[in-house]
Amino acid sequence: MRLTLEFGGGLDLLCQSVKIHHVDVTPNVENGKLTLRDLLSWVRTSLIKERPEMFMKGDSVRPGILVLVNDCDWELCGGHDTELEEKDVVVFISTLHGG
Amino acid sequence: MEEGKRAVSRLCSICSQRRPALKRPKTLEQICRECFYAVFEEEIHRVIMENHLFKAGERIAVAASGGKDSTVLAYVLSELNRRHDYGLDLFLLSVDEGITGYRDDSLETVKRNEIQYGLPLKVVSYKDLYGWTMDEIVKVIGLKNNCTFCGVFRRQALDRGAALLKVDKLVTGHNADDMAETVLLNILRGDIARLSRCTFIMTGEDGPIPRCKPFKYTYEKEIDKYAYFKKLDYFSTECIYSPNAYRGFAREFIKDLERIRPQAILDIIRSGEDFRISSSTRMPDQGTCERCGYISSQKLCKACVLLEGLNRGLPKLGISRAREAINGSEKLDKSGRLPKAEAERPILQSKPCGNLEF
Numbered sequence: 001m002r003l004t005l006e007f008g009g010g011l012d013l014l015c016q017s018v019k020i021h022h023v024d025v026t027p028n029v030e031n032g033k034l035t036l037r038d039l040l041s042w043v044r045t046s047l048i049k050e051r052p053e054m055f056m057k058g059d060s061v062r063p064g065i066l067v068l069v070n071d072c073d074w075e076l077c078g079g080h081d082t083e084l085e086e087k088d089v090v091v092f093i094s095t096l097h098g099g
Numbered sequence: 100m101e102e103g104k105r106a107v108s109r110l111c112s113i114c115s116q117r118r119p120a121l122k123r124p125k126t127l128e129q130i131c132r133e134c135f136y137a138v139f140e141e142e143i144h145r146v147i148m149e150n151h152l153f154k155a156g157e158r159i160a161v162a163a164s165g166g167k168d169s170t171v172l173a174y175v176l177s178e179l180n181r182r183h184d185y186g187l188d189l190f191l192l193s194v195d196e197g198i199t200g201y202r203d204d205s206l207e208t209v210k211r212n213e214i215q216y217g218l219p220l221k222v223v224s225y226k227d228l229y230g231w232t233m234d235e236i237v238k239v240i241g242l243k244n245n246c247t248f249c250g251v252f253r254r255q256a257l258d259r260g261a262a263l264l265k266v267d268k269l270v271t272g273h274n275a276d277d278m279a280e281t282v283l284l285n286i287l288r289g290d291i292a293r294l295s296r297c298t299f300i301m302t303g304e305d306g307p308i309p310r311c312k313p314f315k316y317t318y319e320k321e322i323d324k325y326a327y328f329k330k331l332d333y334f335s336t337e338c339i340y341s342p343n344a345y346r347g348f349a350r351e352f353i354k355d356l357e358r359i360r361p362q363a364i365l366d367i368i369r370s371g372e373d374f375r376i377s378s379s380t381r382m383p384d385q386g387t388c389e390r391c392g393y394i395s396s397q398k399l400c401k402a403c404v405l406l407e408g409l410n411r412g413l414p415k416l417g418i419s420r421a422r423e424a425i426n427g428s429e430k431l432d433k434s435g436r437l438p439k440a441e442a443e444r445p446i447l448q449s450k451p452c453g454n455l456e457f
Contacts (some may be wrong), residue, residue: 009335063354066323073121073324076129095323096350097166097337 001025001034005043009094011065014055015047015064023047036067037080039090061096063098113138120328124320124361132328139325143313144179150300152311155186162257163191163212163220165205167326168272170212170333172314176270177216191216192260192269194253195224197232198338205334223260225252229321229402231409237340238301240414245340247418251401255393261308269310276357277317278312279364280349282371287349291376292383292396298371306394318364348398 005021012019025042029035040056048055056063060080061067068073068091074082084090109116109129117131123138130138147153161176163169175190187243193209196202206222213220226232229252237245261269278298285294296302301311326333341347350402356363376382387393388400395401401417408416 010337013336062389063358066320068327071120075122076119093323093327094335095167095319097335 001027001084003039003084003087004089005047006089006091008091008094009065010083010097011055011092011094014050014052016049021047034084035080036069036074036078036082036084036090039084040080054096055092061092062094062096064094066093067091068093105289106436108356121324124318124324124357125365127361135328136325138319139321140175140179140182143175143317144183146300146316147179147185147313150311152270152274152301152313153185153187153268156188157186157268158188158190158264159265160190160192160221160257160261160264160269161218162269162271165193165208165212165334166272167331167335168274168314168319168322168332170208170331171322171326172270172272173212173216173218173330174329176313177218189218190264190266191218191220192257192264192266193220193222194256194260195222195226196253196341197225197234199234201336201338203232204336208332208334211332221260221264223256223263225256228252228256229406231406232341236409238410239409239416242340244418246344246346248405249340251405255400255402257310258308258393266308269308271310271312272314272322273312274314274317274319274322275349275364275368276353276373278315279367280346282367283349283352284346285436291380294371294374295376295382298368303394316365316368318357318361 002022002024005023007015007019007021015021025034025045028038037059040059040061044052044056055065056062069077069082069084070089071091085096109119111119111131111134112128113130113134117133118128120132121135121433122129123135153159159176161173163173173189176187177189179185180189191209191213193206195206209220212218224232233245233249236248240248257269257271281297282294285291285297297342298315300315301309303309325331353364353367383396385396386392388395388403389398390403391400391401393402397404399407404417408414408418
């Protein structure tokens with residue numbers, strides 16, 4: 001499944017300073033679906049090159065990181081269970097810094 | 100549930116017209132962008148009104164670091180000033196601590212904000228005020244306790260800048276999360292004096308420059324979402340020296356709490372507001388610093404003590420207890436001064452001290 005991932009608020013530093021990634025992620029073999037939860041673990045293994053604890057805490061994104069799917073708050077779309085579709089744009093923005 | 104996808108079949112719970120774009124962190128309502136902007140801005144307006152933060156005709160400096168909180172603050176304040184006719188004269192005030200790779204970049208952002216929001220900008224620097232940049236300080240003291248120096252110096256720097264701008268008040272972008280963290284930190288440290296003051300929305304009214312926090316009840320998550328959806332221009336990197344700050348622990352805890360029960364943030368602030376100190380607890384008296392006149396509960400204010408330490412090559416002065424701070428057997432007397440013999444010794448590494456007179 002082809003997706004566009006954007007990293008903002010300093011998170012790009014964890015992905016070799018690349019803000020926008022066009023990726024192809026294989027959905028689950030059993031049901032052919034890809035949830036945000038699946039995407040998160042894929043990102044952690046394939047894209048995050050340093051300090052993974054800045055991006056994830058346990059199975060989820062670190063509290064303080066905004067996640068938007070097609071410009072819509074992930075909390076509205078089903079959180080971790082949000083099912084992703086071809087060409088979706090997922091944005092991760094860290095807000096863990098001074099204001 | 101059919102496909103369990105973006106089942107946003109509901110409409111915005113406020114206007115019932117548009118599609119929701121986010122779940123409001125404070126109330127968990129599903130609302131659209133426009134309604135979010137409206138409730139966000141109007142709540143801040145209510146806080147300003149109910150707490151009588153401003154008077155018409157006042158000159159107000161917005162402490163601006165280029166980060167999301169201060170950018171949103173400058174944006175919303177100037178918007179509300181227009182919309183509700185506060186009659187305020189707004190300025191941007193920024194502090195240059197001299198942190199390469201962090202502050203110089205964020206200052207560029209504030210300069211852009213000056214143009215974008217049409218608010219005149221003033222920058223004050225540690226170098227000019229104290230003769231030391233944070234980079235130089237860290238070289239001397241190492242990576243622990245930097246935030247103590249920076250925080251103390253910045254507080255004074257803001258007051259100096261505000262005095263130069265001849266403003267009546269200073270506003271900072273401290274938000275509800277910051278407030279809750281501070282309450283917890285003061286409990287963890289047993290700092291009763293600070294605990295009793297830290298939830299005030301306005302402080303320093305008896306001093307030269309009162310300062311207030313319009314975002315006191317505003318969730319950081321909401322500020323983030325506002326800045327994102329409005330596409331505001333802000334700088335977002337962690338200060339390179341901050342990972343060792345004690346506040347990080349309180350922050351982590353608050354963020355985890357928020358996930359389980361968002362209301363906890365406001366409840367912690369409420370607890371802080373409702374604390375009553377036992378009448379038998381001794382509280383420090385507030386006076387003024389003998390050297391520079393700044394507000395202080397000791398004979399010398401913290402900034403003067405820290406600066407003295409830096410200039411004498413005694414970086415632990417003001418950080419550690421007296422005996423550890425100075426090599427040898429000299430002790431500081433109760434007022435924080437060195438005994439006469441030591442005070443007359445030639446200064447090792449002196450740098451010209453900025454004029455701290457108030």
